[in-house]
Amino acid sequence: MKFIIQRDKLVNSIQDVLKAVPSRTTIPILTGIKIVASNEGVTLTGSDSDISIESFIPAEEEGSEIIEIKQPGSIVLQAKFFSEIVKKLPKDTVEIEVGENYLTRISSGKAEFNLNGLDSDEYPHLPQVEEHHVFQIPIDLIKTLIRQTVFAVSTSETRPILTGVNWRLEFGELTCIATDSHRLALRMAKIENDHQESYNVVIPGKSLNELSKILDDTSDLIDIVITENQVLFKAKNLLFFSRLLEGNYPDTSRLIPEESKTEVEVQSKEFLQTIDRASLLAREGRNNVVKLSTLPGGILEVSSNSPEIGKVSEEVQTHHIEGEELKISFSAKYMLDALKALEGTDIKISFTGAMRPFLIRTPQNETILQLILPVRTY
Amino acid sequence: MKFIIQRDKLVNSIQDVLKAVPSRTTIPILTGIKIVASNEGVTLTGSDSDISIESFIPAEEEGSEIIEIKQPGSIVLQAKFFSEIVKKLPKDTVEIEVGENYLTRISSGKAEFNLNGLDSDEYPHLPQVEEHHVFQIPIDLIKTLIRQTVFAVSTSETRPILTGVNWRLEFGELTCIATDSHRLALRMAKIENDHQESYNVVIPGKSLNELSKILDDTSDLIDIVITENQVLFKAKNLLFFSRLLEGNYPDTSRLIPEESKTEVEVQSKEFLQTIDRASLLAREGRNNVVKLSTLPGGILEVSSNSPEIGKVSEEVQTHHIEGEELKISFSAKYMLDALKALEGTDIKISFTGAMRPFLIRTPQNETILQLILPVRTY
Numbered sequence: 001m002k003f004i005i006q007r008d009k010l011v012n013s014i015q016d017v018l019k020a021v022p023s024r025t026t027i028p029i030l031t032g033i034k035i036v037a038s039n040e041g042v043t044l045t046g047s048d049s050d051i052s053i054e055s056f057i058p059a060e061e062e063g064s065e066i067i068e069i070k071q072p073g074s075i076v077l078q079a080k081f082f083s084e085i086v087k088k089l090p091k092d093t094v095e096i097e098v099g100e101n102y103l104t105r106i107s108s109g110k111a112e113f114n115l116n117g118l119d120s121d122e123y124p125h126l127p128q129v130e131e132h133h134v135f136q137i138p139i140d141l142i143k144t145l146i147r148q149t150v151f152a153v154s155t156s157e158t159r160p161i162l163t164g165v166n167w168r169l170e171f172g173e174l175t176c177i178a179t180d181s182h183r184l185a186l187r188m189a190k191i192e193n194d195h196q197e198s199y200n201v202v203i204p205g206k207s208l209n210e211l212s213k214i215l216d217d218t219s220d221l222i223d224i225v226i227t228e229n230q231v232l233f234k235a236k237n238l239l240f241f242s243r244l245l246e247g248n249y250p251d252t253s254r255l256i257p258e259e260s261k262t263e264v265e266v267q268s269k270e271f272l273q274t275i276d277r278a279s280l281l282a283r284e285g286r287n288n289v290v291k292l293s294t295l296p297g298g299i300l301e302v303s304s305n306s307p308e309i310g311k312v313s314e315e316v317q318t319h320h321i322e323g324e325e326l327k328i329s330f331s332a333k334y335m336l337d338a339l340k341a342l343e344g345t346d347i348k349i350s351f352t353g354a355m356r357p358f359l360i361r362t363p364q365n366e367t368i369l370q371l372i373l374p375v376r377t378y
Numbered sequence: 379m380k381f382i383i384q385r386d387k388l389v390n391s392i393q394d395v396l397k398a399v400p401s402r403t404t405i406p407i408l409t410g411i412k413i414v415a416s417n418e419g420v421t422l423t424g425s426d427s428d429i430s431i432e433s434f435i436p437a438e439e440e441g442s443e444i445i446e447i448k449q450p451g452s453i454v455l456q457a458k459f460f461s462e463i464v465k466k467l468p469k470d471t472v473e474i475e476v477g478e479n480y481l482t483r484i485s486s487g488k489a490e491f492n493l494n495g496l497d498s499d500e501y502p503h504l505p506q507v508e509e510h511h512v513f514q515i516p517i518d519l520i521k522t523l524i525r526q527t528v529f530a531v532s533t534s535e536t537r538p539i540l541t542g543v544n545w546r547l548e549f550g551e552l553t554c555i556a557t558d559s560h561r562l563a564l565r566m567a568k569i570e571n572d573h574q575e576s577y578n579v580v581i582p583g584k585s586l587n588e589l590s591k592i593l594d595d596t597s598d599l600i601d602i603v604i605t606e607n608q609v610l611f612k613a614k615n616l617l618f619f620s621r622l623l624e625g626n627y628p629d630t631s632r633l634i635p636e637e638s639k640t641e642v643e644v645q646s647k648e649f650l651q652t653i654d655r656a657s658l659l660a661r662e663g664r665n666n667v668v669k670l671s672t673l674p675g676g677i678l679e680v681s682s683n684s685p686e687i688g689k690v691s692e693e694v695q696t697h698h699i700e701g702e703e704l705k706i707s708f709s710a711k712y713m714l715d716a717l718k719a720l721e722g723t724d725i726k727i728s729f730t731g732a733m734r735p736f737l738i739r740t741p742q743n744e745t746i747l748q749l750i751l752p753v754r755t756y
Contacts, residue, residue: 081687112692
């Protein structure tokens with residue numbers, strides 16, 4: 001294998017596949033990046049066996065040469081050193097050449113590195129995904145879907161299925177749900193889907209986070225292929241594979257109350273800042289709990305009390321409060337997460353009593369909802 | 379105590395004194411910030427008993443009111459909560475009022491915090507520093523002096539005196555020296571000093587680092603007062619006290635070779651980047667050691683070899699190499715630190731053989747030198 005490549009293209013491609021490379025692993029070769037040079041271009045692969053990322057750099061793009069392929073071939077190089085070296089090389093181009101015993105020369109200007117490589121035949125094969133059924137989502141929408149749900153997955157392995165986000169596609173509508181059993185985030189979106197397929201899968205939260213980091217903010221479409229145990233996201237020159245979580249995702253629809261006893265509409269940013277301040281003292285103590293009480297005149301009081309440190313209270317003028325009086329306690333962190341996930345200047349909170357889950361939504365928007373279970377303090 | 383203060387001024391002042399507040403301490407009250415309000419203004423104090431910082435906010439500055447003092451007094455508030463709260467308050471002004479049992483109300487807009495305070499009489503007194511003899515240095519110069527020496531202090535407590543920087547003032551010249559016994563940094567500067575005093579003290583490296591962070595980049599003068607066991611730096615509205623290290627600083631003058639056998643002059647940035655690249659593989663292995671060899675034609679070869687990972691070599695064209703041929707090994711980290719501390723586009727390295735300390739200087743500049751002991755590898 002021997003080729004000369006534009007350094008910035010190689011750096012970007014390495015950064016992408018690096019997101020799948022584990023720092024520690026029981027399969028040593030996975031700490032490496034697989035490099036395959038063909039006459040069409042160079043393909044890099046990183047994998048931790050849950051997530052695999054393949055990035056392709058074409059030899060030629062828009063008529064200009066990016067890679068001069070002198071000899072096709074392949075090698076696996078230690079990801080950590082390979083990425084650091086390429087980043088710090090002195091010139092705009094890099095020459096990479098594999099010699100005997102997988103010894104790989106990386107040179108640029110007068111700098112020359114010789115790295116011990118590994119046989120690429122030893123590198124695990126990527127999952128085979130049959131691409132019979134593909135649906136598409138704009139990349140900026142998929143990033144929003146992820147951002148608005150993934151934070152609510154469980155971080156505990158007690159119920160592994162809850163560490164993933166449930167994606168259901170039915171009648172051309174995709175519903176993404178995440179819950180850690182204390183709060184829930186739900187987002188729906190219409191999908192252009194010729195095949196009218198339906199899917200019900202659970203994608204690990206970690207995979208979605210990594211995918212979101214790699215994708216640029218564009219309205220280009222990304223192809224999504226779902227199989228029995230894998231999902232493949234296909235963007236331009238990029239393949240992102242993730243395994244799916246096994247098991248049935250719990251039916252969360254019964255959790256979501258259909259009626260409400262107290263409705264509050266309030267300016268989102270102001271309410272978020274008030275909760276944030278109230279949580280300053282609560283963070284130390286009992287699970288970061290703040291208390292919310294309705295007062296006459298459409299006023300909400302947010303308060304918190306940590307006996308050793310002190311207490312805080314603040315009144316927020318709402319647009320309106322309708323229904324029963326209410327005193328309720330909840331995790332400030334969950335509320336902050338939910339408020340950050342919602343878009344728009346105003347939010348609507350629907351309570352069904354102090355002991356029942358409550359909903360936070362954007363008014364006139366049925367595609368997104370956040371649900372939080374209160375904490376018993378009274 | 380009761381006053382209303384501009385929030386941004388309070389935030390800045392808290393940030394300054396916070397640098398002295400320890401996160402853990404055997405003296406619980408030191409995790410607090412002392413606040414004293416007088417008719418002239420508000421003074422904040424933070425201290426870990428090694429370093430103490432006092433920041434004064436005048437009630438009035440350039441004719442405009444910064445603080446409305448309603449009632450002089452004092453209190454100690456938990457630094458962590460006080461700083462977080464003030465940062466996140468909603469309005470541009472903050473009211474602080476001490477009530478019964480040191481309970482302190484902090485309010486801004488509709489947000490109201492009540493923090494449990496502590497009696498300020500329990501807070502340790504700052505060291506008494508008699509200001510008979512004061513000398514002055516421009517603030518930008520003192521920051522440079524610190525930056526060019528402090529990185530070379532020892533991080534090990536085996537010889538505590540080496541964790542400080544030796545400051546010697548004699549005949550109107552200040553010499554700052556730091557060494558961890560493997561490398562040494564020295565910087566001299568002329569001081570306007572009416573009294574012609576002489577001092578020889580050792581200031582903890584940590585204190586100098588914190589001082590440097592607090593000082594703005596200005597050419598204003600800072601007053602320096604040295605006593606037997608304390609040094610006090612006085613800038614506008616800021617007092618910075620540090621204890622001095624006890625003991626005699628070793629005589630380092632004999633370490634510095636007066637003759638040289640090989641002289642190299644090379645472009646600083648290019649050489650730094652070459653060393654940085656060569657150290658990429660060395661970091662894993664034997665103490666981050668790189669090798670330097672002179673080649674014919676004024677060329678330096680920088681190389682490193684880590685058998686398990688690979689090897690690297692790079693040639694650098696120097697301005698000139700004079701004297702004996704040389705092969706020498708040294709810590710890449712020490713060389714990088716030294717090169718970063720030196721100013722100017724070119725550097726001069728003076729070697730006295732492969733086993734002797736060598737000097738790195740800026741040509742035509744006698745006020746700064748960096749010394750590194752080589753590593754025996756041949």
